[in-house]
Amino acid sequence: MAVTIQQIADLAGVSRGTVDRALNNRGRIRPEVAERIKGIAKELGYQPNMAAKALSTANHALQIGVIIQYAETPFMKAVLEGTEFAKEEVERFGGHVFVECIHGGDVKKLLKTMKDFREAGVKGIALVPTDDELLKKTINEFVEKDRISIITINSDLEDTKRLCFIGQDSYASGRVAGGLMGEIIPGDGKVMILSGSQENVATMERTRGFLDELEHHYSRIKVLEPRYAYDDDWVAGKLLKEQLEETPDLAGIYITAQGESGVCDTLKKYRLEKKIKVIAHDYEGENRENLKKGIINFILRQNSYVQGYESVMELFHTLCGNPTRQGEFWHTDIVIKTRCNL
Amino acid sequence: MAVTIQQIADLAGVSRGTVDRALNNRGRIRPEVAERIKGIAKELGYQPNMAAKALSTANHALQIGVIIQYAETPFMKAVLEGTEFAKEEVERFGGHVFVECIHGGDVKKLLKTMKDFREAGVKGIALVPTDDELLKKTINEFVEKDRISIITINSDLEDTKRLCFIGQDSYASGRVAGGLMGEIIPGDGKVMILSGSQENVATMERTRGFLDELEHHYSRIKVLEPRYAYDDDWVAGKLLKEQLEETPDLAGIYITAQGESGVCDTLKKYRLEKKIKVIAHDYEGENRENLKKGIINFILRQNSYVQGYESVMELFHTLCGNPTRQGEFWHTDIVIKTRCNL
DNA sequence: ATGAAAGCGCTAACAT
DNA sequence: ATGTTAGCGCTTTCAT
Numbered sequence A, B: 001m002a003v004t005i006q007q008i009a010d011l012a013g014v015s016r017g018t019v020d021r022a023l024n025n026r027g028r029i030r031p032e033v034a035e036r037i038k039g040i041a042k043e044l045g046y047q048p049n050m051a052a053k054a055l056s057t058a059n060h061a062l063q064i065g066v067i068i069q070y071a072e073t074p075f076m077k078a079v080l081e082g083t084e085f086a087k088e089e090v091e092r093f094g095g096h097v098f099v100e101c102i103h104g105g106d107v108k109k110l111l112k113t114m115k116d117f118r119e120a121g122v123k124g125i126a127l128v129p130t131d132d133e134l135l136k137k138t139i140n141e142f143v144e145k146d147r148i149s150i151i152t153i154n155s156d157l158e159d160t161k162r163l164c165f166i167g168q169d170s171y172a173s174g175r176v177a178g179g180l181m182g183e184i185i186p187g188d189g190k191v192m193i194l195s196g197s198q199e200n201v202a203t204m205e206r207t208r209g210f211l212d213e214l215e216h217h218y219s220r221i222k223v224l225e226p227r228y229a230y231d232d233d234w235v236a237g238k239l240l241k242e243q244l245e246e247t248p249d250l251a252g253i254y255i256t257a258q259g260e261s262g263v264c265d266t267l268k269k270y271r272l273e274k275k276i277k278v279i280a281h282d283y284e285g286e287n288r289e290n291l292k293k294g295i296i297n298f299i300l301r302q303n304s305y306v307q308g309y310e311s312v313m314e315l316f317h318t319l320c321g322n323p324t325r326q327g328e329f330w331h332t333d334i335v336i337k338t339r340c341n342l
Numbered sequence C: 001a002t003g004a005a006a007g008c009g010c011t012a013a014c015a016t
Numbered sequence D: 001a002t003g004t005t006a007g008c009g010c011t012t013t014c015a016t
Helices: A003-010 A016-023 A031-044 A052-060 A074-092 A107-119 A133-143 A171-185 A199-218 A233-246 A260-269 A286-293 A305-321 B003-013 B017-021 B031-044 B050-061 B074-092 B107-119 B133-144 B170-183 B201-217 B233-246 B260-269 B288-295 B304-319
Strands: A065-069 A096-100 A124-129 A149-153 A164-167 A188-195 A248-254 A275-279 A298-302 A329-333 A333-337 B064-070 B096-101 B123-125 B149-153 B164-167 B192-197 B252-255 B277-281 B298-302 B329-331 B333-339
Touching: A003 A031, A003 A124, A016 A031, A031 A188, A031 A260, A052 B050, A065 A074, A065 A286, A065 A305, A074 A305, A096 A107, A107 A124, A107 A133, A107 B277, A133 A149, A149 A305, A164 A305, A164 B064, A171 A199, A171 A248, A171 A275, A171 A298, A171 B149, A171 B170, A188 A199, A188 A233, A199 B170, A233 A248, A248 A260, A260 A275, A260 A286, A260 B064, A286 A298, A305 B333, A333 B333, B003 B017, B003 B031, B017 B031, B064 B074, B064 B107, B064 B304, B074 B304, B096 B107, B123 B260, B123 B304, B149 B304, B164 B304, B170 B201, B170 B252, B170 B277, B170 B298, B170 B333, B192 B201, B201 B298, B233 B252, B233 B260, B252 B260, B260 B277, B260 B288, B288 B298, B298 B304
Parallel strands: A065 A096, A065 A124, A124 A149, A149 A164, A164 A329, A188 A248, A248 A275, A275 A298, B064 B096, B064 B123, B123 B149, B149 B164, B164 B329, B192 B252, B252 B277, B277 B298
Antiparallel strands: A298 A333, B298 B333
């Protein structure tokens, strides 16, 4: 049988309530007593019983909020599916999960939703952040003042007090893309990088990883100067056209950001769709079709569903007294998709 | 607030105990009353509270057993890690997880362990099965007579009453291998299939998927008659040698089963290790090294950790009243590993 | 066949 | 500052 607070109470010669206050730092207790109790608990290897904790507090403390920005994108829709599944599971334990979707990126609305959640008594929030100073401040305030745990999904805000980050390691995924490109491009083929913007940390990291991998292991391949399409299909198509005029013998394209459809359309127009190898990210929307047709050769997938699911489950565990399970960074798998494992 | 048995009891004009007997088919109740109660529960959309269920029965009903065969292989060691992590989580809910490892495949020992678990009051068992008639019979008996839920890990026993199967879709993984091979082999290269034995269902399925994919999408590639190495490194090396004598211009090798090290050693001996493309399964042990060195180009991974973890968690959910979450087949991701996403 | 009540481990409101 | 106690929702004995 596992150790219970009653046993600790007996050993310490105090009541259950006192043990509870000590172990959960609720105050209203003499510090030295608290220390002694914590000592005993540690000695006994006490682990709180999550079922009991969930049962006794379900209706107030087990409230979780989720805020998804850019909810209209296929990627975030998959995140949403994960959170919905997790919601069901948490609610089976008597908890409550509130999910709010934000169209596009809208920090003001995000902040407003956070505050609404706080009013509603939410004890943990998982959110898709944008790099914003006020958001960072608010997160710290929520964590420190209101003792609300916060998890960042998909992109991180490292210099905050957030509990952890769940998402992909962008640099690593760029390296994977580089390795694949190296394998499928024969000889000294020329490869183009089509990126988003230089402000976007994730795509810059991908680019860096891609370059590192090719440089170290496939130095025979010539990588051209990156071009930036600002996540726009039309711009992406145009940049590709320009590149093709300069470099008619282009062998491969690595797309770090949005704009894949523009690339594919242009390739089709030039009847190059099976000759030039394409590696992209994000296994949603049209990309899926283009992968199936063989225009895109590989897609590196972020396991978005897992990001949504685990962010909620991690908060659930935290609120039930289980410490962070994967540490500060929870990097989800880099899944390689080909036409055959759609 | 969610619906509770108390509310159902009030509505039905009976006691909580009666509702409990009705909803859990415990007998000792008038059938018509049971039906009526079930009707009310359904109408109200009653979902049992898992926390409460776990708390009230933790010490007798929340016992789970795990039996791992071939526990000495790197693959099963990863499965084991998953079960150990799940064990911790279940035990935080007050449950108990017993893990038994079997060296090699040993049906007698497996059956013995199952019976031991039953004696100990275990209510759910996750096991790595072997295709054996007596085992199938025993599983059905456990499920029907003892009401013990059983989950098969890694390989399935379809014609039994097991709750579900957690593992990989072998045919699909063979197709993925085919697609990758198609991408990295230029022109009309010749490809060899090195399989396990014709009795092994999983490897035969992989072979079938591989052939289908190449035939449909890369008909330019010539696939040679499969050879069988019976999971032996030495035999695999020898078969490769023979093949190389017949086919000096061999371009690729697909290894569906064990024996990868034998292949890699032979390739090195002939100084062909970077010229002939190799795709293998199982991302454990020496394969990892050979992938890193570039001798193996791709490894298709079964997410063994997930198999171990989810099999236990699925039983946990089942025992807490949550119905099977992924249906009868829970196919884990086919993860492609390259040197860059080790 | 059904009801009543104790208890699982923990929290929180109320006493002292 | 500490103790007491009533739940949380469900299961399980023990009565009836």
